Each structure stands twice: as C-alpha cells, then as structure tokens.
Amino acid sequence: MSLPGTAAAAPAPLSGPGATLRWLGVAGWELSANGRRVLFDPYLSRMEYRVPGGSAINERGRLALRPDLVDRTITEAPELIMVSHGHWDHVADVPHLLARFPAARVVCGRSTAFLLEAWDVPRTRMIVVRGGENLEFGGLSVQVVPSLHSMTAEHAYLLPGELSAKPRPPRTLGELVEGETFAFQVGFGTREVLLFGATNYAERELAGLTPDVLVASMTSWKPVHAYPARLVRALGSPPLTVASHHDDMITSLDSPDLPATINTAGPAAFRTEVAAAGLVTNVHEPTHRKPFTV
Template identity: 50%
Template sequence: MAERRSVLKGVLAASGAALAGVGTSAAAPLPGRRGPYSTPVELRWLGVSGWEIVIDGDRSIVFDPYLSRMPCLGPTGALDPGLPLRTDRAAVERVAERHLAGAPELILVSHGHFDHVADVPQLLGRPEWRRNRIRTVCDETVRHLLTAMGTPPERVADVIQVRGGEYLQFDGYTVEVFRSLHSQLADHGSFAPGRRAAPPRRPVTLGDLVEGETLAFQVSVDSGPRILLMGASNFVERELAGIRPDVALVPMTSHGAVHRYVERLLSATGNPPLLIPTHHDDLTAPLGAGLAAGDTGPSAAERLSRLAPGDCRVLDPGPLRPVDLRTAFA
C-alpha cells in the first residue's frame, strides 16, 4: 500500500506543477476516475453516518448502522453522555426487514460511539441471519464493546480487528482501512473519548460507548465505483492524500474547530465527482421520508455545494431511498 501511495503522490506532484496557482474549484481531471460502471451498485442512507452499499442487487455491506435514534441531548442541547442507552429494537428490526437488501457480508464500524455501534449487536444477532457469515471490521475497542453488549460469541469470533493501514481483499471488492480522527467540539474537545483493552461491564449510558480509534474506509467494487466512508467530520490528511474515490460520503456535523475540513478533504482526495453529505441530521427524529437537520441555516447539501468545485455533483440523500450509482453521476 505504501508503494501504491508513493506512486500516487508522485503523480500528484507532477500534476501540481501544471496546476500551480489554480484553486481547487478549477482543478483539472485527476488520474484514476472511472466510469461508466458495469457492476450495479446502490447506496442507501440509514441516517446519521449509516449507509448500506448493495452490489449486484443482493450483496450488502453496511457502514455504521444506527437505527434506534434514541434521546441523546441534555437540557443545553448538547450530547449528554450520562443519558441511558435505550436502543429501539422494534425500529432496528423494521429497517432490517423492510429496507436492507438482506444479511450483510460486512459491517464496517468507524468508532465506538452510540450513534455508530449501538445497534450492531442486534443486527449481528438476528435469527433470520443466523446461517449467514457476517464479518465486522472494527478496532479493538469496538470489538470489546460488542462483547460487552451481548453480541453472539460466534459473531465476535468473526470480527476482523484493524488499526488502519489494512488493505483487505474480498470476493468482488476491496476495503482499505485508514487511520482517522473524530470531529471536535467548539472548545476542541470531543464526546466520550477513551479506549477499551478488554470487555467492560455492560454499557448502560451513552458515554459508556467510548470512541476508541476512529477509522475511515474506502470500498472499491470490481468494475464499479470506489466509495469513501467516514464516520466523523475530521480526518488525517496524510492518510487520504492520493486516494481517488468516485463517491465521497462527507460527514457534515459541526466542525468549526477543524481547520478548513471540507476544503482539505476534497483537495486530498482529488475532488471526487460525486459528493453526498452525511451525519447531518438531528440523531433522534424518526427514520422516515425526511429527517430534521442537526443545525439551522443552509442545508448540508447547500453548504457542501458552496465549497465543492463546479465539476463535482452534490447529491442530497433521502433516508432509506436507494441511489443507483450507474446514473447518479449524470
């Protein structure tokens, strides 16, 4: 992977001379963009940063599935780590039964916070999926949290524990794992930091689900698109520099403490041709036709459009509505 990244950086350095003095809004096409795609791929937004990638109509990869949408804000309107962890089993089952393509082959988890991992144990324990092998790709903290939350032991045994830097081959697609960062609050702090080196007691509050190591992923489908998945509005620029996703799912939670987050992300990844905002809803409104925005003012799609180059398309997702990537670039 280091060799591949160095080659890409060399290409970028050569391109930079030709583009000197040109801002990202006028960047020329960069190497590695592909299409049209012969492999059918659909995306489905599950709310917050959750997504399902459906390959060939029935093969499913799920990222950060959080469907409970439990109360999480204190009296001041900020996330309250002391609130009880109250998963909504009926809501999780309803989405899994009615909207997901079936048992996922992979569940990718970016970090350990409640709005990313709380519903993973229930999904892994669904009786309807018992005969299907489901691999979970996550860091050590998330693996221990899954155990503490009662995930079936055979599912925990199938966890692929990663740290960032892994390049994983699967049947028909690859998954690259990148070291990443969590978004920061206005005072530069973060919600529920911490790591777990062993399974803790069973989590009972939101803050018991600690961050661990935040990760990002790129799923590259054979004869299909490359999709960048992030679970927070921050990243390690040197980790992503030189990758060329065709689709970037861009978290748009508050990131005022992070210097030029969107601009640096788009520059590092070569201005992906399709940008989709994510993690911009209010975390609690029922998952349906529309979700309340997490803040006031311009929509996440409008804010992203203002910062994106003119040759990038920004798509405003609707929850649970499939996006066909064979036509989404038009």
C-alpha cells in the same frame, strides 16, 4: 477561501455498472452491488441523547434501543458491518444486527471490539483492524483508513477514550467511548466508495485514494481548517460527494417529520467552500432510506 495550486478540472461522469447506496440516517449506510451487501455505522434506534432541556450529550442517559425499527429497516442480510468508531450513534445497534444475521461479520477497531464483547459478540464474528489494511473478500474490497473524530467549538473530542479490556455491558451513552476512528473505502469492482463517520480526517492518510464516491460527514466543521476544500483536493476531486450525518439523530425513521430534520445548510456550505477553492465535485443530498445508484 482558496488553497494554493491549480484548479481541478470538472470530474468525469461515472459510467458502467454502479453501486446502490441507501442512507439509514445519521452516519449509517447500506451499500450493495453485484449481489453483495455491506453496512456502515448502522444506527437506527435514534434515541434521545441530550440532557433535559439542553443540547449537550447526556453521558448518564440510558441506552434505549429500538430493535423493532432496526428490523423493519434492514431486511436483507449484509455480509459485513463496518464501524467507524465506538460512539452510541455508530455502534449501538450492531450487536442486534449481528445476532439477527449470523453469517455477518463486523470490521472495527480494538476498543470497539471490547465494547462488542461486552455485548456478548464473539471474537470470531469480528475483524479487528489497526488502520491501513486493504481487505479482500472475493470481488469486494475494504480499505481501512486511519481517521479522526469531529471536534467541538472548543477543539475538544466528544466522549474520547479507548478500552484496553472488556468492560461491563454498557448501559449509558457515556460508556460508549470513541476508541479508534476509521474511514472505509469499499470497492465493488466498478466503484470505489469512501465513507467517513465523523467530520474530520487525517489528510496524510488519504494519499493515493481516488474514490468515485465520497460520503462526507457534514456536521459543523468550524474547528477544522478548510475541511471541505482540503478533503476534496486530497482525494483528487471525486466525481460525486454524498452528504451524511446531517440530520437531528433523534426523530424516528418512521416519523412524517423526518425530512425536516435534515440540515441542508451543511451541504450548501460544503459546495460554497469547495467552489471558492477552485475545486469541483457534485454534491448529492440523499433522502432517508431511499436507494440511489452511483
């Protein structure tokens, strides 16, 4: 499949001091550079989410968090935690991280903020955004990009809904509704890293963004027209694309079977569709918890 327009030239190699990225599994990332550290969608509990004997989401499934695993994996304090949307596999471990690191703040949408309030996170710890903000933190910038969630094969959204008031403390997976969905472009001065928490986007919202590194969700994109090619083209062919959200979401981070849970077919298909459109980006497949510098 190709899209109209001229093919992009090969991306220029990255140069100068870089940023270090560490995949936390699912859509979670730790980013650091110049002594600064931020987290994106840090979900490490990896609880069972399927109905017994099936693959559908068990909306009545009880939250079964693993703070011990979170503490063993996240050992250095972040100054910011960015949350793309309100589903369990993006926000469920955030209240524990905020309690453990009292100087950290969370950047999230209004609906997710109500969820966090239900978990007794005070509003003073939150930066509640609408999308379109470009936030400055003294040498660290965060641009908030309105985005979209992944879709099912029937073109439906998973656990949709928005909260307009503080609910009761969530006890089940189904109570963690999507709310608003955002992508975040993090600037460390020498690097701009754009992170998506779901396999979809609003193309018009990407105008003018030219990240050095694209962290792209690679769950199934069959319901989304030309997902890889439109994304890479809209962002001006980023030099590097990093695969994300392409493991089984369940196997524990300390399991020896973890490498086998990575879906390598997603990155392979991403490369194929981008090349077929006459575009170029280098696609990197990360290893769980292994830092790499970009």
